[in-house]
Amino acid sequence: MSVLIENPGAPLELTGGSRFVRACLRRPVDRPPVWFLRQAGRYMAEYREVRKHHTLVEICKRPELAAEVTITAAEKLDVDAAIIFADLLLPLEPMGLDFEFVAGEGPLVHHPLRTLEQIEKLRTDRTSQLEYVAAAIGKVAGHFGESKGVIGFCGSPFTLASYMIEGGSSRNYVFTKQMMYSEPYAWQKLLDKLVSVLVPYCKQQVDAGADVIQIFDSWVGSLSVEDYRDYVLPVTKRLVRAVQELGVPVIYFGVETASLLPSMRETGADVIGLDWRTPLAEGWQALGDSCAVQGNLDPITLFAPEPILEMRVRQVLEQADGRPGHIFNLGHGIVPGTPVENVQTVVKMVKALSPRFTRKDLQVQTGNGPEVTLG
DSSP states (O other): OOOOOOOTTSOOOOOHHHHHHHHHTTOOOSSOOBOOTTOSSTTSHHHHHHHTTSOHHHHHHOHHHHHHHHHHHHHHHTOSEEEOOOOTTGGGTTTTOOEEEETTTEEEESSOOOSHHHHHTOOOSOGGGGHHHHHHHHHHHHHHTTSSEEEEEEEOHHHHHHHHHHSSOOSSOHHHHHHHHHOHHHHHHHHHHHHHHHHHHHHHHHHHTOSEEEEEETTGGGSOHHHHHHHTHHHHHHHHHHHHTTTSOEEEEESSOGGGHHHHHTTOOSEEEOOTTSOHHHHHHHHOTTSEEEEEEOGGGGGSOHHHHHHHHHHHHHHHTTOTTEEEEESSOOOTTOOHHHHHHHHHHHHHHGGGGOOGGGOOOSSSSOOOOOO
């Protein structure tokens, strides 16, 4: 999608796609773009209907189904961007590590990695087996054109490594941290193999039409600042830069990362996603103004009555203060049971309230006159 080609001096017509990509790059927009983490999911009746007949992995592996649930959610919510329906763990399978989703427990890796010998056996030459994700992205991009941004994604090296080592989600990441501390060669070998798979995987998505890649570091908040900098930051920076070289912005998102934000900024990601635990203004201050931010409404606020919803939406917009580079989102994914109408209401609120917080000195001109550019 060519959403950033501009004619200097001409009025700028923003679509959802151009608005989203421009915000990722901290260019002026008429209002913050809005989309939601896990916007296609069990809270939506249309998705539940598909799940009656297909498993999560089946939906991921059938491009027509993955595209359908992606498109349905983005259209029903009237957001500015659609994130492809996929799962973080998909790259594990072509690497030779089988997993399944167990009801009530989440993902289960059948043979967790605990030795260097296991890591050395991992394959890195079968990324082509993941092209079903790119095929789904191609369908979504073809459907929306420039009307909505299309987001591809992958898991971060640390988060994927923790799943592979722990065998699933974890509270304390004992096995992961033991390998980090005691077997640094094995740890680095695993991270290197993951990057060698993730970069071509992201390239497939970009070539198919993804405008932005989001890197999910879901479990990185389990680390101290020192451990993040010593064991995770260098490889994450390498992945971020490699994806940016594909010609797209990168969003980097983790949970419970308030103490890590300055170090996460060193990855060079264009956008840092904030969870709801840190006020947006404080998070942005920790990152610095040269970085865009995404977030950060508490997803459970979506269960609140409308007056509370409006108050919280206003607070996020007030803290963003109309600065270029704010993408309105949740601080984590939409949870099952969330009222769809409340999600739709938040989208409408963002669109209606944003002009009140737009800074006139940075406002993009969409009617008469040239665009105001950043100094």
